Amino acid sequence: MKKIIFSIAALFILFITYSQSVFTGLPIPKPVSAVHGIGRFLLPHEITIITGKNTELKKIANRLAIQFRNATNYKVTIKEGTATSTGTIVFLLTADKKIPAEGYRLQVKQTSITITASEPSGIFYGVQSLLQLFPPQIEYTLGSNGSNSNDWTISTTTIEDYPRFAWRGLMLDVSRHFFTKKEVEDYIDEMSKYKFNILHWHLTDDQGWRIEIKSLPKLTSVGAWRVDKTGTFGTFSTPAPDEPRTYGGYYTQEDIKEVVQYAKDRYINIIPEIDIPGHSLAAIAAYPELSCTPGNYQVNSGEQFMVWPSGGHFYGLIDNTLCPANEKVYDFLDKVFTEVAQLFPFDYIHMGGDETARNFWEKTDAIKSLMQKENLQNLDEVQSYFVKRVQAIINSKKKKMIGWDEILEGGLVPNATVMSWRGMKGGIAAAKQGHEVIMSPTDFVYLDYMQGDPSIEPPVYASLRLKKVYDFEPVPDSTNPALIKGGQANVWTEQMYNTRHLQYMTWPRAFAVAEVLWSPRTSRNWDDFIQRVEFNFNRLDMANVKYSRSLYDPIVSVTKKDSVQLVVTLNTEVKDLAIHYSFDNSFPDQFYPVYTTPLLVPKDAATIKMITYRNDQPIGRMMVIPVAELKRRVK
Ligand code: ACM
DSSP states (O other), rough: HHHHHHHHHHHHHHHHHHHHSSSHHHHHHHSSSSEEEEEEOOSSSEEEEEESHHHHHHHHHHHHHHHHHHHHHOOOEEEEEOTOOOOSSEEOOOOOOOOOOOOOOEEEEEEEEEEESSHHHHHHHHHHHHHHSSGGGOOOOOOOOOOSSOEEEEEEEEEEEESSSSEEEEEEESSSSOOHHHHHHHHHHHHHHOOOOEEEEEEEEEEEEEEEEETTTHHTTTTTEEEEEEETTTBBBBOOOOOOOOOOOOOBBBHHHHHHHHHTTTTOOOEEEEEEEESSSSHHOGGGGSSOOOOOOOOOOOOOOEEETTTTEEEEEOOOOOOOOOOHHHHHHHHHHHHHHOOSSSEEEEEEEOOOOOOGGGOOOHHHHHHHHHHHHHHHHHHHHHHHHHHHHHHHHOOOEEEEEETTOOOOOTTOOOEEOSSHHHHHHHHTTTEEEEEHHHHBTTTTTOOOTTTTTTOOOOOOHHHHTTTTTTHHHHHHHGGGEEEEEEEEEEOOSSSSHHHHHHHHHHHHHHHHHHHOGOOOHHHHHHHHHHHHHHHHTTTTOOOOOOGSSEEEEEHHHTTTTEEEEEEHHHHHHHHEEESSSSSSOOTBBBBBOOEETTTTEEEHHHHHHEETTTTTEEEEHHHHHHTOOOO
16 A cells, blocks of 8 residues: 555656646736646657648748747748648637637647637737747747757647737837837737737827828928937927938838738738827928918927926927818828828728817917807817818728827717727727727826836836736726727837837836736736746847836835834835845845835935845846935825
């Protein structure tokens, strides 16, 4: 008997050891269900991918083959095969109604892998999940500083998966700073690995018009260029009238077609945004007759031109709006949307509609006449008149219109989709009126905001930590869920001068967005998510993609004791971190005191310095906050 118990125990230990040696990383976004088996699959040196006849599946296989070859140096062959063919990896399209749109079933057995879906996008998403089961070296790209793994082993697994929302978006602003076609394509690549399916391309704004419109050449010959400035965008000195305008760029129509196809191959639709009637200075610099206010205009180069009084209504120092009372504006927009509609196959066009400063309209006779003629009671109704005219133009191109939530002001005609950004309330109101809604609220998904302590992040006027993004819930309790198409995070690039910083601001917060928009509400679990974030950091390292490590830095809050002494409370988003600190100006390390309870700031201290450690290794960054700054932060 003892012998039997011993043998069972030995087998059990063997099983534990064995299964621990097998990599069982789980993807972001978390699949609907994933069951790990006992055995393991080892990638053979000669890999065969069976695709069937579908040309999209062949394209997916081609890219997978390139990735395997780069990472492993193994031989990869793609075969059409038949329904019964065996291969290392088999793609199967079925009419199985149990697999929903974009969904897939991924079965990793000991000798082969099968991905089954009812449409090619499902196969694509199955491949993305499969790649996240392999060690991070699978993301190896030439030039990344990782070494190849030679243990291409994953545990046997069955994943059943499909998305919660049909709209899983990221918005990229290429107006404030320009990103090349290649940089946009690289961004699309990274998005697609995490199952985003919408790129909202913010193509026009006060700082640059970035899409070639052949019938309106000055939009890009004039509107795409500004003075090159570096520092804190929005605070720059006003350029001299003759200062060279060397910063900028635009996408030719050929570029656009290429990017659209590139995205389509990765199951991402692109929605173009032409932001009007506000945010239109670049267009007005090109065609000043589109303004209500005659004058000479220049593309904004990052100098202040709008004022945002706290608690008050914002206004423009110069008129950056298209004039709703000018018929030339609608002729102009007809030309623009004709070409835009031809370039983008997606059903929707975004017309912006946000933050229209109307202080110049107030003073314009033409607007007063329009109000009389059309019986418009106020400027909300003038704006609404404009939006309705734009909607008619967009619909005449066989496209549906989306706008930011300001399009509700003054009344909105049916069939427009509302993107709620000023919190969720615009989305809730829009859904009450029966409009489709995309939730994109500043307080949860504005990825231009700082993601850690202001003392250590590039300055932006607001903050948004990873945990808050993970808490985003796109469907408010009171709202018909059928009208919430999904959600989207927005990457405004005023303070993002290059693609490395763009990546830093996007990841890992876009991981959280991806999970919120794909995975079931009930499966959300912060600690589990963080484990997968950390695994995916290694993948980003292999892919040479930058990301922020702000999640490891302390969260600082300051209060006062007895109205005199400063009290600093420290927290972390991630568990199992030790915060070491000093008040004596020296740099703390693991031999310094560990934070356990709120700290009384010594009366004459000049700074607090702190850094987090995990397992005696530094993991956060050295944070330094002057006591004068702590005083400013007192709540
Ligand atoms: C916006 O952030 N102005 C839509």
